[in-house]
Amino acid sequence: MNKLILGRYFPGDSLLHLLDPRTKLLGGIAFIFISFLAKHIVSLILLWGFSFLVMKLSGVKFKVYFRGVRPLIWLILFTVTLQILFTAGGRIYFEWGPITISEFGLVNGLFIFSRFVMIVLVTTVITLTTKPIDLTDAIHFFLKPLKPFKVPVEQITIMLTISIRFIPNLFDETQKVMDAQKARGAVFGEGSLFQQMKALVPIFLPLFSNSLNRAEELADALEVRGYQSSNPRSSFRQMHWKWQDSACLFAILLLASVLIWLNSINFLNIF
């Protein structure tokens, strides 16, 4: 629980912290798509370069990022192994029944591994440098055009905001209830799987009950203060588009164009 870096905010004043959350959200999504454009080793090197550049710019130590990848490493390795074992084509190094280790398989594996790790790294950069509440503002902004289609944009945003706002409380409360049950002799993480699951009941039941109570209180508090999601609202936090934001989006556009251009020319002719 404490080791998961993804979704945690590191305060700072780097260039990336200054960027508009809309830029970062858009840029992050764009990067995911761009990473699928890489078909050539040069493109891959470019993407790695870009990933390390944004990690450097965030002002957070590289160590922290790789700790963020660690919980996902088995999932990544599993996918890569499947790719390597079941892709055929090119020079074949090893063959046994349906399993082959081929040139294409290895190359494919490298690309998938890179894509996975880079996407995790870049999205981690975004969550580390953006307050969750700013991200919901950005999501609200991008959802706005859906309003004429009767999408409850305001409700979705307030739900997101409230859930994010209460994550730390929920963590604190989990800790408290766990401590209280431990003091009454409960033991966690020991015994058979069934016993371990049973040991969680004294934690989750109080948590659910408390959360439900709190939700009700919160709804009442919103209502007595006249909150109505359908009313037009102004926001305390204003988003400001700066020239750095335009520059950042331009850089991402440039990266995409270079990758598309690299795909269009045939390198084999050069060598």
Add this chain to the structure above:
Amino acid sequence: MQIKFERVSADYQFGPVRTPLVLNNVNTSIPAGSFTAVIGHTGAGKSSLLKVINGLLLPKEGTVRVGDFSIEPGKGQKGLKEIRKRVGMVFQFPESQLFAETVEKDICFGPMNFGMSEGEAKQKARKALQFVGLDEILLKRSPFALSGGQMRRVAIAGVLAMEPDILVLDEPGAGLDPDGKDEIMKMICSLHKEKGLTIVLVTHDMEDVARFAEDVIVMESGKSVFHGKVRELFNNDDLVKNWNLDYPEARKFQIKLEERLGRKLPRLCMTKEELAETLIEVGLV
């Protein structure tokens, strides 16, 4: 059972981030059978001091001794169960730990975790519920159907049913009405007087300290800066001012009165009864 802190330091760790020391070289001991109040400002380390007593927070340096058992860094979770069996802990707002379908099952949770048989635990549950002043009828009810005050009592009963030697409480009266709070405090007091339990009570309320506690520990930025008799503390204006503490109401009144009169009363008054007696004695009433 005696609780002994030997140069205890501790902090919390959140992922890569470590907090500054929440306990900084605490060196004191709470004698068996005493009633000790722990006071200090928010974030001074009161709750951490409680947690370290039964190993919910492990010391980074130093040793905590509870009776013959000890908690040391690097020793891990070993032996904690024996300590937790003997140290009953009532957290702030303990009603938020209730989980079972019936009050009876919830109270039995602690005793059965520590190896009591079901029959024995049920018997203890009945006794504990009676002790906290609730009717046996409630045993078969759901704890979630009770009122706030009743839930608090059930939660406390759940700790008492373990029959601990030491009872550690973090603001047990917080959020209750004055009567409810008073009853809980009297209950704790009778546990101390009649059953000889060692009580450690974290509180913000100086009335509780004045009325019930014998000793007092003042915590400030993770250090135990004072440990002595309650009277000793409230008799020393410099100490109270130094740590920005509050006086009990009767003592406040006494100080104001002494200022007006220009002379001192013959003794320190911590409770209103004491104050009334003293005033009669010197002929002011």
